[in-house]
Each structure stands twice: as structure tokens, then as C-alpha cells.
Amino acid sequence: MGTIDGLPPLREVIRAHDLVAKRQLGQNFLLDLNLTAKIARSAGDLSGCDVLEVGPGPGGLTRGLLAEGARRVLAVEKDARCIPALEEIAASAPGRLEVLLGDALEVDVLAHLTPPIKVVANLPYNVGTELLIRWLSAPWPPYWSSLTLMFQKEVAERIVAKPRTDHYGRLALLAQWRCNVAIVMVLPPEAFTPAPKVHSAVVQLTALAEPRFPCDFGVLQRVTAMAFGQRRKMLRSSLKGMGPGIEGLLESVGIPPTARAEEIGLEQFCALARAVAGQNEALPRA
Known part of the structure; x- marks a missing residue:
């Protein structure tokens, strides 16, 4: 779309601050x-959207979001050293950038954003997965329409993984249950300062109006956590903590008790979560 005029190169910003x-x-x-x-x-048309950015640092992506026409950007930054650099960007885009000093895990972002909302962020590696789980755990449909997020490449591959692959696990199931997911860009270590030891990748998650298959999110989380917590074991063993009738529940939804978690697709896991929830409701209450 354009540029934000009058701002120095980012390397100068880093030296200055x-x-x-x-x-x-x-x-x-x-x-x-x-x-x-x-x-x-890659986040699509931003012109009619508020954008949440987590961990903007010196503001490279922030500049890109504003230049691509974002209606407003809320930049949440934990590092107070970065705030002056971000405020310089805000001064070049009056009324379009709000900078908050705080922890993205604690800030009430909805107090600062107006729908429609997109999340676009080069997430700090140490909180990226936790933030994603929180966004996926929100009441559905969520307040955001899409997440465009940078992770370590291995984490990105876990989000888009399919059954019977090395990266397939709980993160893939939770993400794909509620979103369309795709890796849209891969970046080498030398693209960053300092260069990390691994490649990075940008993942696009587009929220579905409803989850692909009905089930309770909390139950699906518990079932998948137990199943993949001991992924090399047969499900009748890894899920025995669900109760003595787990073999019968597995068979009732067409899952062989001798199967392993990595062999089971999303639809079957959702069916199992419904069966577990139904069994719990049928138990006598104390």
C-alpha cells in the first residue's frame, strides 16, 4: 500500500535506543x-480492521501493518526499552497506533479494540504456544477473525500437521478443530537479529464459524493431552485415566483400543470426546 514517512531505518532505531x-x-x-x-x-485486507500485535519490538512489523492500511493497531510490548521507538511510529501515524506496555497474557485487549479484529504478530518464542492456546480456547466464534503468527518452524509444522506424521499432536488437533490453517512463509535464521538457531515460519489460522465437529473443548483438551502425553502407547493404556470403561468407549466410536494417538484423526477424537462427556454425565452424583 505505502510507507510510513519520516522514520529512520530500523538498525538506526536499535542503535539510538x-x-x-x-x-x-x-x-x-x-x-x-x-x-x-x-x-x-499475508494477513489479507487490513483496511477495515483493528489489528492486535504482540511483541512489536522496535516496530518493523508495526510499520508494515500501518503501511498496508490497518485501521488501527494495538501493539502490546513487555519490554519498556521499546516503547520510545514505538511512540515515534505512533507520532507518524496519528490516531492509528496505540502502544501498551504490558504482558500480552494479562492485558484485556478487547478494551482497546473494535471488531473486526485480526491478530498479526512475530511472537516471542517463549510465549508463542501459550498465547495460541489461549486464542483457541476463547468462546467461539472468537473476537478475532484470523491469526497470522510467526513461530519457530517446528511449532508451525505442529500446527498444520496431519495424522501419521512426526509433528502431529494436540496442537494440530486443537488448531484444526476450530480453524483453517496453513504455513504461508518460511524465514531463515539470518533474517533476524540476532539470528536464532532455527528457521521460523508464519502460520495463518482463519477462524471457522463453528468447530468442524461437535464436542466440548475442555474434554477434547483432556483426551488429547492424555493420548499424546504417552503417544507411543496404545490408547487403551494412555487413556486409562479416563476410567475403567475406556476400551468400550474407544470401540463405541470405531477406534481400535490398540491404536496409538498419532494414528487417529480429528473427527474420531471429537467422537471420543463426546463419548467421554456422555459417560461422565451418566455417572451418579455424590
Whole structure:
């Protein structure tokens, strides 16, 4: 769409504000504005949306989101050192960027955003998965229409994985139950400052109006956590904590008790979650 005029190159911003990336904050700064613009574009049309950005750092992606026409951007940053650099961007885009100093795990972002809302972020590695689980755990349909998020490539592969693959597990099931998911970009370590030891990838998660198959989210979480917590064991063993009738429940939904978690697809896991919930409702209450 365009650029935010009058701003210095990001390397100058980092020098001016002494923004040495901190490992304990999971910081790896993306300084190539062509790449940050490409990430912003991958989120689709932003012109009618508020955008939540978590961990903006010196503001490379923030600039891209504003340049691509985001109606408003809420940038939540935990590192107070980055706030002056972000405020310089806000001054160049009056009324379109709000900067909050705080922990994204604790901030009430809905007090600052107006739907429709998209989330676009180069997530700090140390909280990325936890934030994703929280966004997927929200009442459905969620307040956001899509998540465009950068993770370590291995985490991204876990989100989009299919059954009978090495990366398939609970994260894939929870994400694909409620969203369409796809990896839209892969970035090498040298794209970042400092360079991490691994590749990174941008994942697009688009919220479905309703989950693909009916079941209770909490029960699905428990079933998949137990099943993949001991993924090499047969399900009759890994799920025995669900109760003495687990073999019968597995058979009732067409899952062989001798199968392993990595062999079972989303629809069958949802069916099992419904069966477990039904069994719990049938139990006598004390």
C-alpha cells in the first residue's frame, strides 16, 4: 500500500535506543521492511480492521501493518526499552497506533479494540504456544477473525500437521478443530537479529464459524493431552485415566483400543470426546 514517512531505518532505531535483543524475552528482531510488509500483506485486507500485535519490538512489523492500511493497531510490548521507538511510529501515524506496555497474557485487549479484529504478530518464542492456546480456547466464534503468527518452524509444522506424521499432536488437533490453517512463509535464521538457531515460519489460522465437529473443548483438551502425553502407547493404556470403561468407549466410536494417538484423526477424537462427556454425565452424583 505505502510507507510510513519520516522514520529512520530500523538498525538506526536499535542503535539510538540501545535495543539489544534479550534472550530471556524471546526476542529476535526482524529488520527487513520488505519482509515485514510481506507478513502484513499475508494477513489479507487490513483496511477495515483493528489489528492486535504482540511483541512489536522496535516496530518493523508495526510499520508494515500501518503501511498496508490497518485501521488501527494495538501493539502490546513487555519490554519498556521499546516503547520510545514505538511512540515515534505512533507520532507518524496519528490516531492509528496505540502502544501498551504490558504482558500480552494479562492485558484485556478487547478494551482497546473494535471488531473486526485480526491478530498479526512475530511472537516471542517463549510465549508463542501459550498465547495460541489461549486464542483457541476463547468462546467461539472468537473476537478475532484470523491469526497470522510467526513461530519457530517446528511449532508451525505442529500446527498444520496431519495424522501419521512426526509433528502431529494436540496442537494440530486443537488448531484444526476450530480453524483453517496453513504455513504461508518460511524465514531463515539470518533474517533476524540476532539470528536464532532455527528457521521460523508464519502460520495463518482463519477462524471457522463453528468447530468442524461437535464436542466440548475442555474434554477434547483432556483426551488429547492424555493420548499424546504417552503417544507411543496404545490408547487403551494412555487413556486409562479416563476410567475403567475406556476400551468400550474407544470401540463405541470405531477406534481400535490398540491404536496409538498419532494414528487417529480429528473427527474420531471429537467422537471420543463426546463419548467421554456422555459417560461422565451418566455417572451418579455424590
